[in-house]
Amino acid sequence: MPVKGIHIEGLAKRYGSGDTAVDALKDVNMEVAAGEVVGLVGPSGSGKSTLLKALGAVIEPSAGRMTIGDTVIYDNGWKIKDLRALRRDSIGFIFQAPYLIPFLDVTDNIALLPMLAGQSNARSRELAMTLLQALDMAHRAKAMPAQLSGGEQQRVAIARALVNRPPVVLADEPTAPLDSQRALAVIRILGQMAQQYETSIIVVTHDEKIIPTFKRIYHIRDGVTYEEAGEGRAFT
C-alpha cells in the first residue's frame, strides 16, 4: 500500500556563506499524515516563511530529505526536475490573502489549475463546481473575486488549492484577515477537506484563536521544529 502524507527529515536552509552565512532552517523534522491538519507556529524570524517556501519548492533547501508519499522530492538536492509541475500537481497553496486572479470568475480561478495540468475545460470546470458545492459556494460560481466577501474569497482559495487533489496543502496564515467565527469556519473546512481528499495540510499561523483547533502542532524556533500535542477542539 502506498505511503501517503509528507515526511521531512533534517531539513536545513543556509543563506549566504562564510562569516555572513545565516541558518534560517537548522533541523526541521515533520511528518503529516494524509487527511491530517497540523499547525506550524513560531515567532517572527523563526523560519516559518523559509520553511513554507522550501516545502513549496520555491527555494532550494541546503540539506535534509523531503518526501511526498512514496516520492522523494529532496534529498540533499532536488530529485524532481520539473518543480513547476510538482507545485501544480502535488502541492496546494493557500495564502494569507486569497490572491485570486482578479480577471477570472470564481469557477475559472479554480478550474485554471486542472487546465494547466492538461485537463479539458469542461472537466476542469466540473471539478471546480464539485468543490464549490462542497464548500457551499456554488451560488457564487460566476461571481468575480471583487464581488466576494473575505470569507468567500478564502473558501475559493481553498477550493483552488484542493482542485488538483494534491497530497500536500500549505496554508500561510489563511485566517489572518478573518474574524474569529470565519477563521474557525475556514479551519473546519480545511479539516473536512483534508479528510475527504486525503490531503496533508500544514497551516502556518500565530492566530491564537485557531491554535487550539489543531491536534498536533509544530513549533519552530531558530530554525528548529518541536512537536507538541494540540487540543484539537474543532475536529473532535
Next chain:
Amino acid sequence: MISLAGRDILKSWSNFVFTGMGLGLLIAVTFTMAGVYRGLVDDAKALLTNSGADLWVVQKDTQGPYAESSSIYDDVYRNLLSMPGVARAANITYLTMQVLRQGKPDVRAMVVGILPDSPGEPGYLMAGRQITHSHYEAVADVATKFKLGERIQIRRNEYTVVGLTRRMVSSGGDPMVFIPLRDAQEAQFLKDNDAIVSQRHRTAANPALNRPGVPGLLDAVIESQNHNPYVNAVLVQIKPGFSPEEVAAPIQRWKHLQVFTRAQMEEILVVKLVATSAKQIGMFLVILTIVSTAIVAFIIYTMTMGKIREIAVLKLIGTRNRTIAAMIMQQAIALGIIGFVVGKIVATFWAPMFPKYVLLIPGDAARGFAVVVIICILASLLAIRAALKVDPAEAIGA
C-alpha cells in the same frame, strides 16, 4: 485553456480601449505621414499623366520644366513637328504664383500656359468648358476653391474661370490654373509700367540701338523687348508604333535640346524632386515608430507590473513561463490591433482635411499592420522579461 489575456482585457476593457485609442491617434499620425509622402509621389505622377505628353523637350543641360527652370524659343515646336515619330507638339509654360481674387484671400497656384486642344490641356473637366478664347479665360483645379464665372487676377490682367478640373496639381501640390499660352508668356515676363518706361529710355540712350542713320531700328528693338518669345517646354505626343526613346534621340541630337521620356521625367520628379521631402517624412516615420514602441512598451510594462502578485501566484501554482509570456504578448498585440483600427479610421477621416493630397493606400495599411504587430511584440519583451523574473516566492510573502 482559458485565455488569460482575453479575460484580463474583458475585465478592464474600458481602460484597455481608451489606451488603445491613444495609441491609435499616434498610429493615425504615422499613417498620415506615410499618406503625405504617397500624396507627393502621386501628385508628381498625376502632373505627368495629366499633361498627356510622351516627351518633354526642354532647354539643353537642364532638368526642366518642373525640377529646374527651362527656357526655349516658342517656335521650336514647329521644328519638332517635322521630326520622325512626332504626332503633336505644343508649347507650355509653368509659373507658380499667388493668384488674386476680389475680396477673398489670394491662392497659391501653378499657372500653366496652354494652347487650346493641344497637349497640356486638362484632360477632363468637372464643370464648365475648356478655354476657347485667346485671352483672359482660365480653367482652374477645384482645390483653388474658385467658382465658375469668378474673376481672378494674374499679374495685371483679370481672367474669368470658365472650367473646373480636378487632381491637376504641381509636384509641390499647388493646384493648377490654366490660361492661354500668350497670356502666360506675358505674365512670366511682364514688367510694371515704370520699368517699361525706364527700359525704353535705356534702349533709346544706347547709341548702338538708336542710330540716327537707321530709322525704325529703335522701334524694332523696343518692340522685340515687349514680346516674350520663350516657353518652358514643348510637350510632344508620339505616333503609334514609335518608342519614346527612338523619337527622343534625333531631337536631342539635331535640335540641341534636352528630351525626357515619361520614365525619365518620373525619376526626376519622384526620385530627385521629392527626395528631400521623402527623407524628412521618413525621419518622422522612424521617430514615430520609436515613440510608438516606447509608449506600447511603457503601457504593457506598467500593466504587467500592476499584476506582479497575480503573476507570482500563477507561477507558484504551476503556470508555465510561456503561458505568462503569451498572456503579456497577446495583450500587447490586442492593444496594437485596437490602435491600428482606430488609427486607420482616424487617418481615413482626417486625410481629406489636409490642404495637400494625402493618399492612404491599402498596401501601406497592410505594412502598417505588420509593423504595429512587430512593435507590440518587441514592446512586450521588456514586460515579459520582468514577469519571468518574478519570484513565485513573492506570493508566499516575507
